[in-house]
Amino acid sequence: MQAITPVPPTAFTPNRLAGKVLLVTGAAVGSIGGCAAIRGAREGASVMCVDRKVTELHETVREITSFGGTAVARVADVAKTADAENMVAECVRRFGKLDLALNAAGVMDGTDPAAPPDFANQKSLLPAAVHEATDEYWNSVLSNNLTSMFLSMRAELRQMVAQKAGGSIVNIGSIAGLTGLPGNPAYSASKHAVIGLTRNAAIDYAPHGIRVNSVNMAQTDTPMVFRAYEFVKWAMAQGAGSSMAGAKAQSLLQMADPDKRGSTPWEQAAIILFLLSDDASNLTGLAMATDGGWTAY
Numbered sequence: 001m002q003a004i005t006p007v008p009p010t011a012f013t014p015n016r017l018a019g020k021v022l023l024v025t026g027a028a029v030g031s032i033g034g035c036a037a038i039r040g041a042r043e044g045a046s047v048m049c050v051d052r053k054v055t056e057l058h059e060t061v062r063e064i065t066s067f068g069g070t071a072v073a074r075v076a077d078v079a080k081t082a083d084a085e086n087m088v089a090e091c092v093r094r095f096g097k098l099d100l101a102l103n104a105a106g107v108m109d110g111t112d113p114a115a116p117p118d119f120a121n122q123k124s125l126l127p128a129a130v131h132e133a134t135d136e137y138w139n140s141v142l143s144n145n146l147t148s149m150f151l152s153m154r155a156e157l158r159q160m161v162a163q164k165a166g167g168s169i170v171n172i173g174s175i176a177g178l179t180g181l182p183g184n185p186a187y188s189a190s191k192h193a194v195i196g197l198t199r200n201a202a203i204d205y206a207p208h209g210i211r212v213n214s215v216n217m218a219q220t221d222t223p224m225v226f227r228a229y230e231f232v233k234w235a236m237a238q239g240a241g242s243s244m245a246g247a248k249a250q251s252l253l254q255m256a257d258p259d260k261r262g263s264t265p266w267e268q269a270a271i272i273l274f275l276l277s278d279d280a281s282n283l284t285g286l287a288m289a290t291d292g293g294w295t296a297y
């Protein structure tokens with residue numbers, strides 16, 4: 001089988017985002033948002049990086065400043081109204097405006113991704129089929145994946161509309177927004193809703209020259225996936241798990257790859273930066289399957 005070489009971490013389109021201000025939620029180092037923030041800065045944008053993981057967030061900003069890029073770190077919980085509004089206010093205070101936004105903050109389960117997993121003591125926050133799922137798990141996932149997206153978009157769109165200069169927003173969904181996902185109903189429901197919110201905003205803000213799209217990936221090698229592996233190992237050791245859990249485990253490209261490689265966050269960043277840029281001037285309302293063909297079969 002012939003391997004496909006992934007986009008290298010150093011790839012970028014020079015000056016594509018020159019003069020632009022980009023806000024990224026979920027920008028901790030190693031995450032999809034973190035990689036998009038770094039590539040966005042390489043392309044010339046000033047970047048407001050937001051996350052609730054303090055050390056990992058500052059690591060993204062450190063990497064950007066190390067090559068002469070411009071970035072600011074903002075520790076915030078974007079599931080909270082005040083934090084979402086203040087991050088945009090701070091972005092405008094530091095950089096004078098907001099042109100582009102990537103809403104990448106999200107969680108797999110109800111636990112805090114900033115804290116080490118302690119699954120045995122966090123059962124009420126872990127994924128479970130509907131009949132076994134708790135209110136706590138449901139509310140936490142919906143809050144971090146969906147309410148956070150609404151709050152971030154509202155703050156970003158208020159600023160973009162007031163500026164009267166258009167804009168571009170990319171929201172991160174998942175293949176779980178396009179298909180079901182065994183054993184994690186809150187994740188799947190929240191990601192379907194991200195696509196709905198994206199399409200709705202695309203309609204409402206087209207008259208303002210603001211494009212709104214979503215990207216929906218399969219397995220991408222980030223801290224979220226490493227944590228999910230830990231969870232699966234733990235759940236299997238408990239004898240738990242949906243009988244359908246192994247129904248389809250790989251994307252088309254992953255299956256065809258000699259090393260069964262998933263997507264890299266740099267591959268996702270490349271697609272996201274294209275959507276944010278003027279190269280995608282005729283794209284809006286898209287639920288783009290950036291999934292290595294997962295939903296093609």
Ligand SMILES: NC(=O)c1ccc[n+]([C@@H]2O[C@H](COP(=O)([O-])OP(=O)(O)OC[C@H]3O[C@@H](n4cnc5c(N)ncnc54)[C@H](O)[C@@H]3O)[C@@H](O)[C@H]2O)c1
Pocket residue numbers: 025026027028030031032033050051052053076077078079104105106107108113114144148172173174175216217218219220221222223224225
């Ligand atoms: N990695 C994958 O395989 C995969 C697949 C499909 C979809 N996604 C989606 O991609 C997006 C990015 O995930 P990732 O893979 O980079 O994972 P990640 O865990 O590395 O990054 C997500 C970041 O969001 C931050 N975050 C979560 N809730 C937050 C909140 N309320 N306020 C501030 N920050 C918050 C986390 O601290 C984390 O740094 C998520 O929306 C995820 O659901 C990932």
